[in-house]
Amino acid sequence: MRNVARTSLVDAAIEELRGEISSGAWPVGTKIPSESQLAETLGMSRLSVREAVRVLVHAGLLTTRQGDGTYVTATDESQVALRRRLDRAAAMDIIDVRRGLDMVAARLAATRRTPEDLALMRVALERRDAAARAGDLDAFADADVAFHLHVADAAHNPLLTDLYRSMSEALRDSVRNMEQAVLDYDDSHAELMKAVEDGDAARAIGAGVTILDQQERDL
Structure with a gap:
């Protein structure tokens, strides 16, 4: 980062820090330098840095x-805004959106999946089943979302993957709110897995619709 003139204060610090984030110099998950380190690098007070971080x-x-x-x-404030909007969305709204995304994901995954995609889906499905047997709601929600993300990844459509991942937190919350789903046996996910593995797009779409119909009934 370049040294910032003291007169620039908070606005300049904000732009410098945002630039480090958006450029990829600080990827998601990175711990940024301390206030004192940033203040020294930017040539300004810790108070200004603290306000910029805030x-x-x-x-x-x-x-x-x-x-x-x-x-x-996060690296993109527009994505943050979308995620916050999704967090507030009603569970029914999420299911309505998923009907479009999941049908496309299932159809494309059935024709484009690779052995690596199938392996990841299988592991997530096994984790989901194990969590259901144990009655572990948090693990169940994590595995359920992971499974559907892997199906979306198997479609090999970057835009679809980005849209699905931007919804992941809202999806996890919606699954956690359907506690009965953990207790009831449901083989529709296994059917989706088998249809994708067999390359049967029509069957995969049907399984995806069945999953969402069941989730709507569980609301």
Whole structure:
């Protein structure tokens, strides 16, 4: 980072930090330098740096962990805004959106999946089944979302993957809210897995619709 004139203050610090994030110099998950290190690098007071960090935390690009430091959580504020909107969306709204995405993902995955895609889907499905047997709601939600993300990845359409991943937190919350799904046996996910593995697009779409119909009934 370049040295910032003291007169630039908070706005300049915000732009410098945002630039480090958006350029990829600080990828998501990276712990950023301490306030004192940033202040020295930018040539400004720690107070100005602290305020700049606070603004970016509020924007959703950074998060501060008490006693640990500050980490990058996103690189694009528009994606943060979308994620926050999704977090507030009603569960039914999420299912309505998923009907479009899941049907496309299932159809494309059945024709484009690779052995590596299938292996990842299979592991996620096994984790999901094990969590259901154990009644572990958090593990079940994580595995369920991972399975559907792997199906989307298997479509090998970058835009579809990005859209699906931007919804991942909202999807996880919606699954966690359907606690009965953990207790009831449901083989529709296994059917989706088998249809994708067999390359049967029509069957994969049908299985995907069945999954969402069941989730709608569980609401």
